[in-house]
Amino acid sequence: MSAKLAISKPKTGASGKTGSWRTFKPVVDMDKCNKCGNCYRFCPDGTIDTEFNIDYDYCKGCGICVEVCPKKAITMVRED
């Protein structure tokens, strides 16, 4: 007997490209960045990598990275 179970499989993009939610996008100025790692550490969605590149397909534009950056190296820029 085989039971029918609702089992989901892990997949990137399981909630769609959440980058489309943004009205402002965070942009990092690498000249100001001191590589402290705060933006990577505090991003709730893990959309900043350890080299501080932002994945714009998924970044939701919450702005937390801007707030936790001690060097004011990240600014929110309005999406076109």
Place this chain on the structure above:
Amino acid sequence: MAEIPDEEFILKTTSACAGCSASLILRYVTKAAGKDTVLVVPACCTSVIQGVYPNTAMNIPVYNVAFASAAAVASGMSEAFRAVGKKTNVICFAGDGGTVDIGIQALSGALERGTDFLYICYDNEAYSNTGMQRSGATPLGASTTTTPLGKKDYKKDLDAIVQAHNPVYMATACSAYPVDLYNKVKKALSIPGPKFMHILAPCPPGWRYPSEKTIEVGKLAVQSGMWVLYERENGKLSISGASKAAMKKRIPVSEYLKVQGRFKTATEEDISVLSEHVENNIKKLEREVEGIC
């Protein structure tokens, strides 16, 4: 102190709101727990943010279960793993509604039976997933959709209820302090038996503050003493890093309240009751640390 691994166990991305602290908490809980883990999740935001069937953002096994059953399910699951010699971590990840109100009997039973698991309550202080109705964990003075003029009752003291079961380990944490949170989850999972963590989880739409303020709001909760970070190992209390300073000197509770729209309806009397509550709680914890209780 262990290095926090760069590996992520939640794939980009869940459908949680922008700036959701529960997502940040999940990121660190899963980093601390690692691959050999099952999350047991009752109805809450975490059960709906995982993705659209047949896909999920969760790259570790998750068992989504009925509201009242999380700790009972975890109990059976843990027994089954141990019976076949597996050390797999069993972690309940439940909201405040699913813990302080609906899941409390199952939690009490699992703690009493000595279940080898970790129960985490992420506390956004309301039934957020269904539109922010009041829960037993909503603080006095906060407006929700069912308390539009501000809640008139106190927040239920969940930690005192859990403490009465004498779990081997219990701790509080907050999303604004992810390293502290990570270390506590690690420690909890290294000890056999029933463990409990209560994690404050600021929620931008529910608490009505802009999404970028999630870390600041969590820090204000700790700096004002509205939330105290501590651990209890075999009953012995120790206050954690960021709360040590707040035990001595605190910012006014109003500094925490005024950045949140949900406290717009709080009266002067509400604020003084909350402040008094903070002072009494700090005194009680101080006495316990000094061994006078």
